[in-house]
Each structure stands twice: as structure tokens, then as C-alpha cells.
Amino acid sequence: xxxxxxxxxxxxxxxxWDDAGLFRAERDPSRPKYYVLExxxxxxxxxxxxxxxxxxxxxxxxxxxxxxxxxxxxxxxxDAFGMxxxxxxxxxxxxxxxxxxxxxxTMVGQMKPLGLSLDWSRMFATCDPEYYGQQQALFLDFxxxxxxxxxxxxxNWDPVDxxxxxxxxxxxxxxxxSGAVVERRELTQWFFRISDMxxxxxxxxxxLDDWPAKVKTMQANWIGKSRGLQFSFGVVDAAHGHDxxxxxTTRPDTLMGASFVGISPDHPLAKELERHDPEVAAFCEKAxxxxxxEEAIETAEKLGYDTGIRVRHPFDTSWELPVYIAxxxxxxxxxxxxxxxxxxxxxDFEFATKYDLPIIPTFEPLEGACPEGEAxxxxxxxxxxxxxxxxxxxxxxGQDAVNAAIAFxxxxxxxxxxxxxxxxxxxxxxxxxxxxxxxxxxxxSCGVVPEKKENLPVELPYDVSFDQPGNPLDRHPTxxxxxxxxxxxxxxxxxxxxxxxxxxxxxxxxxxxxxxxTPTVAEDVDYWMNVDQxxxxxxxxxxxxxxxxxxxxAMHLCGHLxxxxxxxxxxxxxxxxxxxxxxxxxxxxGRPVYHYPEDVDLRDGRGFLKDxxxxxxxxxxxxxxxxxxxxxxxxxxxxxxxxxxxxxxxxDSPPERDVEWTAAGAEAAHKHLARVxxxxxxxxxxxxxxxxxxxxxxxxxxxxxxxxxxxxxVESFGFNAAIAKLYAFTNTLSKSQAGARAKREAAMxxxxxxxxxxxHLAEDVWAMLGGEGLITEARWPEADxxxxxxxxxxxxxxxxxxRRGEITVPKDMDQAExxxxxxxxxxxxxxxxxxxxRKVIVVPGRIVNVVV
RNA sequence: GCCCGCGUGGUGGAAUGGUAGACACAGGGGACUUAAAAUCCCUAGGCCUUGUGCCGUGCCGGUUCGAGUCCGGCCGCGGGUACCA
Numbered sequence: 001x002x003x004x005x006x007x008x009x010x011x012x013x014x015x016x017w018d019d020a021g022l023f024r025a026e027r028d029p030s031r032p033k034y035y036v037l038e039x040x041x042x043x044x045x046x047x048x049x050x051x052x053x054x055x056x057x058x059x060x061x062x063x064x065x066x067x068x069x070x071x072x073x074x075x076x077x078x079d080a081f082g083m084x085x086x087x088x089x090x091x092x093x094x095x096x097x098x099x100x101x102x103x104x105x106t107m108v109g110q111m112k113p114l115g116l117s118l119d120w121s122r123m124f125a126t127c128d129p130e131y132y133g134q135q136q137a138l139f140l141d142f143x144x145x146x147x148x149x150x151x152x153x154x155x156n157w158d159p160v161d162x163x164x165x166x167x168x169x170x171x172x173x174x175x176x177x178s179g180a181v182v183e184r185r186e187l188t189q190w191f192f193r194i195s196d197m198x199x200x201x202x203x204x205x206x207x208l209d210d211w212p213a214k215v216k217t218m219q220a221n222w223i224g225k226s227r228g229l230q231f232s233f234g235v236v237d238a239a240h241g242h243d244x245x246x247x248x249t250t251r252p253d254t255l256m257g258a259s260f261v262g263i264s265p266d267h268p269l270a271k272e273l274e275r276h277d278p279e280v281a282a283f284c285e286k287a288x289x290x291x292x293x294e295e296a297i298e299t300a301e302k303l304g305y306d307t308g309i310r311v312r313h314p315f316d317t318s319w320e321l322p323v324y325i326a327x328x329x330x331x332x333x334x335x336x337x338x339x340x341x342x343x344x345x346x347x348d349f350e351f352a353t354k355y356d357l358p359i360i361p362t363f364e365p366l367e368g369a370c371p372e373g374e375a376x377x378x379x380x381x382x383x384x385x386x387x388x389x390x391x392x393x394x395x396x397x398g399q400d401a402v403n404a405a406i407a408f409x410x411x412x413x414x415x416x417x418x419x420x421x422x423x424x425x426x427x428x429x430x431x432x433x434x435x436x437x438x439x440x441x442x443x444x445s446c447g448v449v450p451e452k453k454e455n456l457p458v459e460l461p462y463d464v465s466f467d468q469p470g471n472p473l474d475r476h477p478t479x480x481x482x483x484x485x486x487x488x489x490x491x492x493x494x495x496x497x498x499x500x501x502x503x504x505x506x507x508x509x510x511x512x513x514x515x516x517x518t519p520t521v522a523e524d525v526d527y528w529m530n531v532d533q534x535x536x537x538x539x540x541x542x543x544x545x546x547x548x549x550x551x552x553x554a555m556h557l558c559g560h561l562x563x564x565x566x567x568x569x570x571x572x573x574x575x576x577x578x579x580x581x582x583x584x585x586x587x588x589x590g591r592p593v594y595h596y597p598e599d600v601d602l603r604d605g606r607g608f609l610k611d612x613x614x615x616x617x618x619x620x621x622x623x624x625x626x627x628x629x630x631x632x633x634x635x636x637x638x639x640x641x642x643x644x645x646x647x648x649x650x651x652d653s654p655p656e657r658d659v660e661w662t663a664a665g666a667e668a669a670h671k672h673l674a675r676v677x678x679x680x681x682x683x684x685x686x687x688x689x690x691x692x693x694x695x696x697x698x699x700x701x702x703x704x705x706x707x708x709x710x711x712x713x714v715e716s717f718g719f720n721a722a723i724a725k726l727y728a729f730t731n732t733l734s735k736s737q738a739g740a741r742a743k744r745e746a747a748m749x750x751x752x753x754x755x756x757x758x759x760h761l762a763e764d765v766w767a768m769l770g771g772e773g774l775i776t777e778a779r780w781p782e783a784d785x786x787x788x789x790x791x792x793x794x795x796x797x798x799x800x801x802x803r804r805g806e807i808t809v810p811k812d813m814d815q816a817e818x819x820x821x822x823x824x825x826x827x828x829x830x831x832x833x834x835x836x837x838r839k840v841i842v843v844p845g846r847i848v849n850v851v852v
Numbered sequence: 853g854c855c856c857g858c859g860u861g862g863u864g865g866a867a868u869g870g871u872a873g874a875c876a877c878a879g880g881g882g883a884c885u886u887a888a889a890a891u892c893c894c895u896a897g898g899c900c901u902u903g904u905g906c907c908g909u910g911c912c913g914g915u916u917c918g919a920g921u922c923c924g925g926c927c928g929c930g931g932g933u934a935c936c937a
Contacts, residue, residue, distance in 0.1 A: 042937050084935065155935075166935040214856055218932075222856050294933050298853040328853095345853080430935065500937070539931055541856075546934095576858095577930085652864045656857095658930075664877055667862075672876085724866070724875035731875095734892095749878065794872040801918045803871050805904085806870090808875090827904070841917055849868040851917045 004677035006641025013483035013763040014115050024778055025073040027527050029654055030167075034070035035528050036062045036507055039536030039544075039583075040077045043103040043125070044084065047110045050537075050578040052633045053649040053659070057575060057719065057755070059116045060533050060650070063756040064714050066117065067780040073528050073760020075511040076111070076118045077106050080125035081132075082500045083166060089466040092582045096434040097462065100127055110634050115759055118777075119436045122514045125504035129304025132436035133457025133512065134519040135141045135502065139439060140450050142557040147193050150448070150537050153332075153427050154266070155184035155290050161469040164431040169249050170291040177469075186266075189429035190438060190496065194550045198223050198421040201549055210571035212656075215541045226250045230335065233261055233311035236320060242269045245323065248420060252409060253401035254341035257362040258386035259352055261311055261323045262304070266331035268646045273307060273325075278307065280325070282565045287327035303327045304352050314414040315390070332424055342375065348374040362388040366395065371386050418503050426547060428499045432763065433464065435497030441483035443491035458493070471495055504544055505551035508534075508568060509561060520560045529565045538574040538656075539706070545572070573717050576658035578649070639671040643758035647673060650719040650757055672727065673761055676750070679734055680765040683747045693739035699738040701787055702729060708783035709754045711757050719757070726754060744769055749781050797822045798849040799831040807848075815842045822848040 015024065038058040041051055055076075062074040077490035085096035094158040124131050142148045156165040160178035164187070170174045194201075202223045205216045229252035232244040245261060263270055265287040273280040283305040290296050293599040304324040313319035321339070328347065329338060342352035343361040352359055361370050363384040378384055380398040389396075392404035408511075430439070437458045451458055461479045464472035464699040473479060473495040484491035495757060506519070512528040513521040517521055519827025536544075552568040561568075636645045690696045696747035706729040733746050748769050755762035755775050766775035794808045795818065797846035805827040809818055819840045822828060841849040 039937095044937090079937070164935075167933095168936045170935095218856050222932090222934085224855095292935080293929090295853075298933090332871070427934080432935085501934095505936085537931090537937095538857080539937080542932060543934065544937085637922080654865080658858090659864080666897095668877055671890095678891090684877085720864095721866075721875090727875050790911080794871090798918070801870095801916095806871070839917065841870095843870060847918085849917055 004674040004761075006643060008462070009764045010113065010115060010642055012762040013760045014113075016774065017115075017117075017307050017765070017776060020774065020777075022774075023072075023074065023527075024121055025071065025120050027524065028071050028526065031071040033073065033528060033716055034065040034533075035531045036065065036130065037074045037075065037511070037531045037532045037535070039540060040507060041107065042082060043078045043080050043100055043107055044085070044287075045103045045106060047107050047633060048578070049636075049645075049649065051111075052114065052645055053371075053578055053655075054535060054575060055111070055116055055536070055608055056649055057573070057647045057655055057717070058533075059114075059118075059646075060714060060719060061533050061535075061754040062117050063123050063759060066776070067403075067752075067755070067778065069496045069779070072117070073511070074116075074118050075514075076116075076120065076124040077123055077507060077511065078107075078125040078127075079500065079504050080104065080127040081497075081503055081506075083432070083434070085434045086432060086466060093466075094629065095462060095464070096321045097127065097460075100125070100434075113637055114646065117759075122280050122511055124510070124514050126436075126500075126507065126715050127434075128455040129459050130515070131507075132503070133459075134510070134516075135506070136438050136439040136451070136456050136458060137453055137520050138506065138558070139498070140453060141500075142192065142554055143450055143512055145554070145557055147191065147554050147557070149191055150188055151191060151425075152186045153191075154184040155187050155189075155431075156182045158182060163469040167291055167293050170293075170296075173290040175295065181289055182291055183285075184290070184292050185330050187429075187431075189427050191427060192426040192550065192554070194426045194547070195421060195423050197550055197553060198423045199225070200553070201423075201546065204549070204567060207570075208567060208572075211569075212572065212574055214576060215538075215545070215572060218541045219546055222423065222546065225419060227402070227406070227419055227423070228252065229255075229332075229409055229415050230418045231314060231409060233314065233321070233339070234317075235323075235692060236312060240269065240272050242272070245337050246335045247337045248418070249339060251341065251398075251402065252405040253389065253398060254344050254362045255313075255339070255405065255409075256315070257341040257360040258313065258321060258339040259342055259348075259357045259360060260340045260355075261321050262326040262329050262340055262724065263323065264329040264331040264350075265325055265327060265334040267325075267329075267336045269307075280307065283325060287325065297328060297330065300327060302349060302354065306355070308661065309388065314409075315412075322357070324351075324355070333422065334420060344377055345405045346375045346377060350841045360388070361377065362386065363401075370720075371727075416621055426499075426501075426550070429496040429504055430499055431495075432497055433460070433466075435500060436503065437473075438494045439500060441482055441484060441491040441549055442494065443487065443489060445489060445548065446486045446491075449486045449491070450498065454731055455485070468550050471497075473497075490847070500546045500803050501543060502551075506555060508548070509552075509555065509565070518560075519555070522562075525560075525565065529561065529568065531549075531569045532572045532597065533573065534569040535573045535575060535735065537577065541574065545569070573655070575655045576653070578659050597636070636666055639761075640666060641673075641733065643673055643761045644670040647723070647758050651723040652720055655717050659827040672730070673758060676730055676754070677761060677765065679730065680747050680751065680768055680833075683733075683740070683743045684768045684770075686740040686743060688740055690737060690739040692743070695737040695743040696739055699732065699736045699742050699746050700706075702732045703749050704783045704787040705750060706753060707781050707786070711780070711783065714756060722753075723757070726750070727741075729753075736773055751775060752764075752778060752781055757795075771776075795822070795844055795845075796847050797825060797828055798847065799828060800832075801805075801849065804828050804831045811845070815844070818842050818848060822850065824844045 012272050023820060036058050038054050043522040056709050062072050066072045080100050085100050088099045156170050158165050158175035158178055158180055160180035162174060165175055170182050173182055174180060175182055202220055202225055205220055208216060228248055230248045234247045235243050235245060267283040270284060274284050287303055290300055305327045307323045307325060309323040310320040311323055313321060329424060331738045337704050340348035341350060342349040342359040363386045364370055366383060366385055383395050383397050387395055389401060390408050392401055409415050410417060439456060439458045441449050443449050461476055480493050480495060482491055482493050507518050508531050509525060513524040548568060552561055553566050556563060556566050631646055644666060648666050706725055709725040710722045713719060729750060733750060748771055751762045751765040752775060762775050791811055793811050794806055797805045805825040807821050808823055819842055837850045837852060839851040
């Protein structure tokens, strides 16, 4: 008998699958289709263990579905545009294209040995002109349908490098290269009208039964539908041509507690004042400092500037409120102006305290008084006592009061109730090179003119350099100067490229016909769509998935997807990250130095470098190149084989949770696979009958239970639970006294149950035991209920909820008998200590609880 | 700041509101071996008065015959926060 030798068998079976062309997907209306997709990777240069986990989960689903008779589509591609390629070009020279395609080559070379059941013939990268040309065609169709427009929006501006920065490139409000204080600057940009679909995107979440509830909640909160009051304050003396300030509030019930009006630094009135008043201009400049992220704006110090302008309260014209310009008010949301009620909003409270503004409560708790030193902000559903309401019950919840306030205001001619969404339109313009060019030209006489479809793709030029900041397209001598598609006169090509989220918003549809000369092909999307199971990281819960949902609708409007694909992902699973400890020491300046895991010796939970220096261990950190804690799966595969890597990433941790990579875990996984192989080899050579009465039946009963539990585990993404069951069943088989025939049957089923996770080992075991054909093509086994019946059951007995004993009774014993048997147990009597049971709860087949 | 998660032995984790710690790692003990590796078997939450005893699922409180699980409030960690992908 030889030994388990993954290097040999993995190559052998991968060749067998290839030769049989098993994973090439072809339309076949006679069979049910199944489309399983993992979020495609960014070609960073090397796969990491998180990729292995993600793709292995998808592969388990794909292989399982194949074994239940489905025609499976399981494709792979690369999300290949984006900043890292440009950063590499800036740092090391070269072209982003070369860097990207080299990385893709490397990563495909690293992925192939994993034995994933992928249809590699469908592979593409989003930076292929054949892909982004079709994306440009989609853009033109969207433009035609009025789904795209231009408007001004703020970006991070680096005043030293004279360039736009990504949020990631802003560190503590400064540009990452120049170190200059970043400012928010307006630029004309392209937008998709996603906000027109806000209500539909919200409503349709209800139909996504196989999406995680948390993702739907996050999307619903992001879309942020709110009912509120829009009204205006009259300006005293109609300063600067503005006689009214329009505000939007979701808490009109607190209007009688208003103490100031705040406007955004980008509000038209603020801009008007800025032009005439250097002091206001200086304030606005300061207020615009820092990055554009919501986080930066919300956590920045709250700054206000009293404009001196006063407005009148709508219900008391003698009551005047000051108008402040405030850095925390966004022009993008509502009207860019608010009123502040410090008594019932913590942010307003802090602002009012800082600028010495009155704090006027409109309601109090039903018992006690408002808290000192902070705003009183109860849940909207909680009832409170109103002291400055206008006309509803003295005791009412915030929610009821909001509705009553809107009705009252409308009846009195103060504004109207409106529904607003937090969701903003999707800005797709990027002032960068490495993205899909936006296919329009700017003509002096015709304005913005779409490129003709026959001229697509508008391809990125190769002769560019990255030796200065900014977009090389802006300074390209010939690429930019074109003739107008409409009038033939001189024109300039648009140099903005598309957000990479556009690339990933339709790749799943393109996989159904990756080489077509239209974005999609009707027969292919009709057959293959929707994605039956989509798998990816929780970090994409909002943006990528929401944009894809929008894109699917937009593509449907343009005839590129059927109506059923408006929601393109039938089921979604979000998996956790793979983490690894960080090993760090400090350099002379106190800055952290990160060490590779292979350079650290672990002893008793402490880590030491070769020279004996102790390192600080930061547990469970997200793997990151810059922290040197990335585990390279290629080394693991080389050492133990792909099946070990696959088995390990699935075992131990529930798929939706983060998993800590440990070298010991991989070693253990390998030992187990070697053991399965050895047991199978023994079974293959065994002969004879059972040595113990009933051993065959017992083994087969356990086998059917394993089929049931593993099938359930695979179907419900309980891969770790399925693997625990497989460990247990392996132990059962190993110790079984059953005869050769029963053992052989059990071992073959074990191989089948393992085949989605460790397909090479499974093939080898299958062949060793004389299985017919490839296990990859074998039908999934079915659990036989009749084989699993047990005739007695063990029930724990509790007294007042504490376990005091157990009884084993026939399965169908009636409750009164069970109760009697339970009370007869010695230890139960001792626990009762003479007391009379008040009640005995018998949960059939589960538990008995005696209540005293 | 705001939204969404997560928190169970030395470690990863299991547990439709029903025996907390399945399965595995590391540890301890043993078998086999000249020895080692490999393999196999046993053991294993904490505490003590060793009783089928007490405590125990981040902390505090609640609902329930019964809570790791449901509810409320804290603490800690992670993801997202619209130009990282």
C-alpha cells in the first residue's frame, strides 16, 4: 500500500476533468441550470488565503449542484481597473496594462492548482477592450434613456499636487503624497440617476428572501427613506436677495424648540455672503478643509459662523432665530439648510452650548425631568409628555407627534410633508487613467456629443507616462483631440474614466455570453440568469450590490436583461475574512515594524525573532500586505496539496465569520485527509463478514445520518458543521466491526460526501474502491429515512431548570408515562426533597422539566 | 459621529428557546518501536468539601417552567460610511 500523495493525484484528476471537459458550461434547455458566482478578484498580484476560502465555498456549491443534476455555470474573471495599477506605474514605471495582465497571469497560475470547477473558457478582465467597449455601449444606451447626466459635485482636492484624491489617499485631512491640507472642491461630473429608483430599490428588498437580513437592513438604511416637513423661514430684512431659507426636517414636532438655523458652506446664501464678506470667505474656506467622506465631516469639530442674518419663526413672527453657516451641514442632503433643536438632538446641543444658544425642550419624559448636560433623545416609538407641541395629545410618541406636526403645519400653510431619500445619485466620473473611458466628446458648437457606437471601444492609449500627478489623458497630444461625431469640427474627448464599480455592476451578465458583440445575448441571459448563488465579502453589502441592482434595472430598460433579472442575485451569501496575527516591534522612533510569520518563533503564546527579540502579537487582524501578515496559499498547496487548503479553509469556522489562519490547523487538516485515504485503502483490500452482530446495520445507519447532515450542511452554508460530521463519520467507519461490503459502501459514500470539498482525494478513493466513472459525475447519495429510525430516546430531566438526571424511554411512550418515569428517578426525588411538583413540562423527544 | 455585525474552555468553534462545550487544534497520559517519525487508544471548562456538588457563554438588568439563543442598557472588537476594491 502506498501513501496519500496529493502532488500526484491532484495533477492526475485535474487532467481527467480537463480531458472530459466537465466544467465547460453550455446552454441546455433540457436540464435545470444553476449559476454560482463568487465576487471576482482584483488582480493585486498574488492570491491570498481569503480568495481560496471564497472560491472554495463557491466550488462546493458548484460541485454539489452538478451532482444533483444541474447544468452549472461557474465562471471567473478579474476586476482589473483601479488605482493600484496606476500607483505601481508611478512607483516603478511601466504601463498599468502590463502590470495588470502580468498579475492576472500569475494569479490564474496560482488558482488553477486549487482544482476549482471553473469554466475558464469564459474568463475575461474588465480592462479588456472587448469588455469595456460593451460597457461604453451600455453607457450610451443609458444616456439615451436619460439615466445619465452631468452636475457639480465635491471632490478631495490636493492644492499642491493639483490633483483629485481618492478618499483612501486622504490621511487625517492631508494628501498622502504632498502632505497638503486637502480641500473640498466642486467639479462637473457624470452621474447615474440611481436616486430615481430609490423607492423601488427599497421596496424590492422585501422580495430578496435568500439574502442575509443584515445586508437588506444596511441597504434600507443607506437608501434612507424619510418622511418630513419642508418649509421656509422668512428672512428679516430680506438680506442679500434671499427672502426665504428653505429647510427640511424629519422632526417638525420639535419646531417650537428651534434655536438657530444652519446652512451649508455650499448653500447659495453662504456663497453669496462669501463673495462680499472676507470674514465669511475665510470661514467657508476653513469649513471646506478636510476630506469629503461622511466620516470626516461628521467627526470633525463642529464649526459655526453667525452671519448676523435673522429669520422669523413660522408660528411666532416676533421670535427671531440666528442663521449660522455650519461645516457639518451637507448641501447634498435635503435643502442644505436645517433648524437646530438643541434640547432633542445631541449634535445641535453641542453646537448650542458652544455658541451660547438657547436650549428649549418641547417634551419631557413621562416620569422625571430632561437629563442635564445632554440632549433628551428618546426612541421615536416612546411616549413622552409634550410641553411645546402644537395641538396633539399631551402624551404621545415622537412618531405620532411628527405626523400630527406635519398635518398641522400643512393646515396652517407652513410648508408641506415630503418624502426624501438619503441615497444620492451615483457619481461615476474619475479623473484617472486606468478605467473605462467615458465615450463622449466635447464640441464647441454641439456641446456634449455621444461617441458613435461603431467607434467603440474608445480605447485607452498605450503611449502614456506617469511621472507627474494627474490623469495622463488630460495631457495626451493626440488621443484627446478628435473630430466631433456630430458636426465633424474639432472637439475634445472626455478624459474622465468610469468608477470601477461600473465594471463590477454587470460582469455577472457578461459571463453568460462573454464574447458577444453586444453587451448581452437574449438567449443566454434568458437561460443563465439569474445568479442562483452569489458569494462574496460583507464589505460589499451596500455599494457593489446596490449599484448592481440599479444596473440590472437600467439594463432591463435598455433591453439588455429580461424583467426577471431586475434583481440579478437570487441568493446571496457573505463570507467572513481570513485574519492572521500581526507581529510587530518598534523602531528607534517608536514607529511599528512588521515581521513575517515565518520569521517569528512561537513559544507559550509569546513570539521571538531569530535574534531573541520579543515581538508584540496583535491577534486576528485583517490580512494586509503592509502589515506583513498575509498568508500565501501557494506555499500551503505546495506543502500539503490543494485539498488540504480547501478542507482547512472550510473547517472550524462558520463561513460567514472571520477565520484566523494558523499553521497548526493546516497540518491537522492534512493528517485527516491522509487518514481517510489510508482507511479507504484498507477497506479496498478488506474481505469478510461483520465480526459483531448488528455492526453492518449500525454502520449503515450512521452513514445515512451522515448523508442527511452533510447534505443539510452543504445546502445551508454550514460547511464547518458538515466537516465536523465527516470527522465523526470517519471515526465511526474506522472503528466499525462491519463486514467488507458494508464498509466499502460506507467508504464510497464518505468519498462522495467529501467530494465537493476535497475533489481530488474523493476521485482517488472512488477509483480505489472500484467506483464507476468519475465521482465528479456521480449522483449525490440520498439519505434513507427508514434506515435512521431509532426506537428509544434519552431525555434529560430538569428540576426548576437544572439538570438532575436522565431517562431512556421508548420513542413513542406517552407523556403521562414519561412523567411518571422521570419523577421516579432517584436523583430527581433527592432534588425535590419532598416538595410536590407544581407542574411537569414534557417536551416530546426533548426534555422533561419538573417545576416546584 | 452614524448604520450593520460579532463576543462561548488554553485555541478554532458546536448547540430549531430544551443535557453548554459536538468536532478539531494545542496539552497530559499510555500502546507500538532498539529509538524516532508515523499511527492507534485514553484524558481534558473552572472550583472545592470529589458531591452524579457549586460556578460558568463580554458586563448589568428583564421575559420564560427553561436563555449562549429573545428584549433593554453598557463595554470591547470588526465591516461600511458614497473616489480602496
